[in-house]
Amino acid sequence: MSTILDVAEKAKVSIATVSRALNNQPGCSEETRKKVKKIAQELGYEPNEVARSLINKKTNTIGVIIPEISSLLSSEFINGIDAIAKQENSNLIVTYTKSNIVSTEENLRMLHEKRVDGIIFVSEILRKEYYEYIKRNNIPCVLLSTKSAEYASVPYVKVDDYDASYAATNYLIMMGHKKIGLISGSSADPIAGNPRIDGYKKAILENLNMVVEERQIVSGNGFGFDDGRDNFIQLIKQYPDLTAIFCASDEMAIGAISAAYKLGISIPDDVSIMGYDNLKISEMSVPPLTTTAQPLVKMAEKATEILFKIINKKDSDVHSIIMPYQIIERESVKNIK
Amino acid sequence: MSTILDVAEKAKVSIATVSRALNNQPGCSEETRKKVKKIAQELGYEPNEVARSLINKKTNTIGVIIPEISSLLSSEFINGIDAIAKQENSNLIVTYTKSNIVSTEENLRMLHEKRVDGIIFVSEILRKEYYEYIKRNNIPCVLLSTKSAEYASVPYVKVDDYDASYAATNYLIMMGHKKIGLISGSSADPIAGNPRIDGYKKAILENLNMVVEERQIVSGNGFGFDDGRDNFIQLIKQYPDLTAIFCASDEMAIGAISAAYKLGISIPDDVSIMGYDNLKISEMSVPPLTTTAQPLVKMAEKATEILFKIINKKDSDVHSIIMPYQIIERESVKNIK
Numbered sequence: 001m002s003t004i005l006d007v008a009e010k011a012k013v014s015i016a017t018v019s020r021a022l023n024n025q026p027g028c029s030e031e032t033r034k035k036v037k038k039i040a041q042e043l044g045y046e047p048n049e050v051a052r053s054l055i056n057k058k059t060n061t062i063g064v065i066i067p068e069i070s071s072l073l074s075s076e077f078i079n080g081i082d083a084i085a086k087q088e089n090s091n092l093i094v095t096y097t098k099s100n101i102v103s104t105e106e107n108l109r110m111l112h113e114k115r116v117d118g119i120i121f122v123s124e125i126l127r128k129e130y131y132e133y134i135k136r137n138n139i140p141c142v143l144l145s146t147k148s149a150e151y152a153s154v155p156y157v158k159v160d161d162y163d164a165s166y167a168a169t170n171y172l173i174m175m176g177h178k179k180i181g182l183i184s185g186s187s188a189d190p191i192a193g194n195p196r197i198d199g200y201k202k203a204i205l206e207n208l209n210m211v212v213e214e215r216q217i218v219s220g221n222g223f224g225f226d227d228g229r230d231n232f233i234q235l236i237k238q239y240p241d242l243t244a245i246f247c248a249s250d251e252m253a254i255g256a257i258s259a260a261y262k263l264g265i266s267i268p269d270d271v272s273i274m275g276y277d278n279l280k281i282s283e284m285s286v287p288p289l290t291t292t293a294q295p296l297v298k299m300a301e302k303a304t305e306i307l308f309k310i311i312n313k314k315d316s317d318v319h320s321i322i323m324p325y326q327i328i329e330r331e332s333v334k335n336i337k
Numbered sequence: 338m339s340t341i342l343d344v345a346e347k348a349k350v351s352i353a354t355v356s357r358a359l360n361n362q363p364g365c366s367e368e369t370r371k372k373v374k375k376i377a378q379e380l381g382y383e384p385n386e387v388a389r390s391l392i393n394k395k396t397n398t399i400g401v402i403i404p405e406i407s408s409l410l411s412s413e414f415i416n417g418i419d420a421i422a423k424q425e426n427s428n429l430i431v432t433y434t435k436s437n438i439v440s441t442e443e444n445l446r447m448l449h450e451k452r453v454d455g456i457i458f459v460s461e462i463l464r465k466e467y468y469e470y471i472k473r474n475n476i477p478c479v480l481l482s483t484k485s486a487e488y489a490s491v492p493y494v495k496v497d498d499y500d501a502s503y504a505a506t507n508y509l510i511m512m513g514h515k516k517i518g519l520i521s522g523s524s525a526d527p528i529a530g531n532p533r534i535d536g537y538k539k540a541i542l543e544n545l546n547m548v549v550e551e552r553q554i555v556s557g558n559g560f561g562f563d564d565g566r567d568n569f570i571q572l573i574k575q576y577p578d579l580t581a582i583f584c585a586s587d588e589m590a591i592g593a594i595s596a597a598y599k600l601g602i603s604i605p606d607d608v609s610i611m612g613y614d615n616l617k618i619s620e621m622s623v624p625p626l627t628t629t630a631q632p633l634v635k636m637a638e639k640a641t642e643i644l645f646k647i648i649n650k651k652d653s654d655v656h657s658i659i660m661p662y663q664i665i666e667r668e669s670v671k672n673i674k
Contacts, residue, residue, distance in 0.1 A: 035597065048473060049450040055389055060632060061430070061451075069419055075412050081434070082406055091430050093398070096419070110428065113386040114398075137383060231552050254621050261623045284562050286598045286623040295507050 001042035007142035010160060011039045022047065052085050053115065060090045060308065063111035066105060066122040069096040072226070072251060072279045073296065074122075077144060080300025081120055088308050090117065103318070105133070112137050118307045120300075125191060140310040143296075144303040147320070154268050155227050155310075156320045157303040159294045164325035168246055168274055168292040171327050173207045176337030177244035177272060182217045183231045183256060183323025184248040192223070192237075196248045223248065225337045227256025231241055233306065236263070243336060244272035250279045253289055257332070278328055288330035299323050339380040348376045357382065372564075390452065399644065400448035401566065402441060403459040406433040408561070408632070409588060409616045409622035411459075413483060417637025418457055418524050425645050427454065438463060442470070449474050455644045457637075463489055463529060473585045477647040481640040482631075483528050484657070493657045494640040496631045498529055501662035502536025505583055505611055505629040508664050510544045513674030514581040514609060519554045520568045520593060521585040529560070533585045533613070552576045560585065566591025573600070573608075580673060587616045590626055594669070615665055625667035636660050656659035 013032060018226035020028045021036035026034075039045075053059040057247070066074050078094060081323050085092055093116060095107040108130060111119055118140035121130075126143060131152040134141050141157035172180050174265055187272040189243055202213045215238045215281060220227040228247055232255065235245065243269045247253035260267050267273055278293030300320055309318055343351045350369060357365045357371035365373075376382075390396040399422055403411050415431060422429055430453060432444040445467060448456055455477035458467075463480060465612050471478050480493035519537050522530040534556070538549045550576045558565040565584055569592065571672040572582065581672055584590035590612035597604050604610055604624060612619055615630030646655055 044473060047450055048452060050387060050390055050452045059387065068404070069416055072409070075409075079406055091429050091432065093430055094419075095428065113384055114428070115385060117386045118641070135456075136381065225617075257623060258621055258625070280562070281618060281621070284595060284622075286594060286617070288595070329588075335476070 001046040002040075004045065004047075006043055007036065007045050007317055010043065011018075011036050020142075022079050026215030028049060045102055045293050055179060057115075058117055059115050061093055061114065061116050061309075062304075063091050063107075063114075063116040064092055064094045064122065065111070065119060065124075065336050066096050068123060070259075071093060073223075073249075073277060074280060075267060076279065077122055077298040077300040078308060079306045081144075083297075084301050084304035084308065089330045090308075095100055101127070103135050104130060108133055112139060117311045118142070120147065120303055120307060121154075123191070125149070126154060128152075141309055142303045142307040142310070146301060153304050154225065155318055157299050157323060159299070159305070159323050159325045161195035162199040162202075163195040164249070164276070164292050164294070166203045167199075168276060169200045169203035171290075172244045172246060172272065172274055172333065173203065173295065175244070175272070175335045178208055178210075178241075179242045179244070180216070181235045181239050181242040181245045181246070182212075183245060183252050184219045184232045186221050186225050191195060192248065193219070200246060209320065216242070220252075225251045225255040225258070229259040230255075232256035232259040233263075236265070242271065244274065245334065246274045248276050250277040250291055251277040251284045252288060253291065253332070257285060257289075268332050272333040272336075275334055278326075282328075282330070285332075286330050289330050290330045290333040293326040293328045295323055295326075298310035339377075339382040339398045341382065342396075342563075343380055344373065344382050347380065348373050353399050360408075375382070385555035389556055393508075394452075395454055396452050398430055398451065399427050399454040400444075400451070400456045400640075401429055401431045401459065401650075402448070402456060402461075403431065403433050404436045404461060406431060409613060409618060410560075410586075413616065413633040414459055418481075418641045420634075421638050421641035421645065434461065438464070441467060444661050445470055447487050449476060454648045455479070455562045457640055457644060458491075460485070460528070462486070463488075463491060463512050477644055479640045479644040480648070481637060491492040492643050492655055494643070494660060495637050496636070496660050498532035499536040499539075501613070501629050501631070502533040502583075503540045503584070504536075504662065504664060506537045506540035507544055507614060509581045509583060509609065509611055509670065512542065512581075512609065512670055512672045515545055515547075516573045516576075516579045516581070517553070518576050518579040519549075519585070520565060520572060520581045520582060521554060521556045522560050524556050524559050529585065530556070539663040553579070556590075562588045564609045565589030566596040569593035569596040570600075571661055573602070579608065581611065581670065583613075585613050587612040587619045587626060587628055590628065590669070591618060591622050594622060594624075594626070600659040605669050609670040609673075611670055615663075618668070619665075621670075625670050627670040628665050630663040630665045632660055632663075 008018045018026050097103040142311040145158050147156045148154040179277045184197050218231040218235045253273050259269050275289045275291035278291050282289035282291045345355045354365050358370040434440040459481045462609035482495050484493045485491040521534050553566040555572045590610050612626045612628035615628050619628045
């Protein structure tokens, strides 16, 4: 395969001129540019970015560490990250961890070995050991849909889960519901689990003057369709007089609707269902899902913009961003006032 | 930052020994291995894979070219590709084209500049110019859910769309349906458009002795939820006496179900709906979708296994694979016999 040297020799110009000509940079005449391009094509010369990155110390690649590659939530995040990366002429290497610590550490090391220009770290707690690795190796990093702990100072982009959950529950209360169940993630999860449970409890305490009983909540481990389906069946059993359920993810809400369909329970006539996320499937469900929207693609875009500010050392105005949530009214919640 | 030379000097061993020790390769004593690892850690030495790839001519990265990064179909394919890549200690760079020729060419060039070890090319026609680029640059390539044209000899993994579509239509006929509409992709699409239309027509001709009329088919451009929703409304208008609809993708089928719900048309009591793909959402829909399953994750895994055979020059048994489809009975088709 031809090298840049072969092109330079045949064109009787310097290597620097070949590089300028092929990359459409100033500093060579239009005639030379044409000649160099023609010779490069004749010789089948293809630039090697691996070699270039070793010189530039820039690989034009950013890494993404995300719990699941195939979840519907991940798709939307990756879409937003990719859109900004593309604008910056960068590509993504997406790695997933299944929320496993060993995989996360391996992914971090692998991405650094590949000398990615920076990392977007999604939906998981940035544990102390991850943070220390990132800091020690001076890797630009932004957190998406998670926030930094007290030991870490890493910019993040997220919605306030507590506030959003409070608003979602309060919406059900305003629709006349008093017996409201919750299908949540794990109460041990400090990012998307616990704050959403607390927001729900607070709304019921403040606006219904009621303390939530244990039987009103089913907390699972995950946020998936199966969790929603199974937890719906459990919740209906232990709290049969409920009129509405707040689900801490859209996938769980769709699982609940599916379980209700099989049990002959009509949504929203018998039970109202409220989701969280506003995934694409929330419009696609029957009935269309009323939900608490996170601006997922925008969040991912913002996080990636911040990352490129850090990478390009335009970091004067780098700061974390709390994004707004929004209640999207569709057809899964009934007004019973 | 420390280099491998620093580690070698401090440990008083050769560079080759450092490499063997850190990569757990034979040829150094356990004692030396421990010492080298300790010193590497003390010096904060981190291997640089960019430098290594330039020497090895291997980047341990494979490229994926796919029409949409965020479609539900893509998620399942990427999941399968990633599983095998991980086993082979490789990572993915996923690029999407929105079925645009210029983007596809740019992605091909970019992936080659990054010296990916090979490319999985998904769901699009491998045009002559793409094939020539791949061949000229000697890039290992496998096609997934698309096949090579007469000018190209590139291995592929796919389901036979014509046969699967015939079987899906025939299933509706066996359930007693005689007035069957079709919501399809573009008839100009030689991969997932035309063959599925032809399979449908053939089943009706052979098993109902009827020639399909124009009003029985609505062909759109895409295979998405919106296409299904809009085409359902159109089809019901132009063919109001239909009892069943075969949709050429699950996303379109879910769109059709959603449109039916808004129009007060009950699925499957008024109209039966049959999908194609067996995406995760087909289980999640209300009613759960009867569909024509493609083994999406397995297809992606197979294609990636073939790619690694080519990359690792174990190409003695490289050949294209036609994967089996399967009719999955759920609750969206009514037996009216």
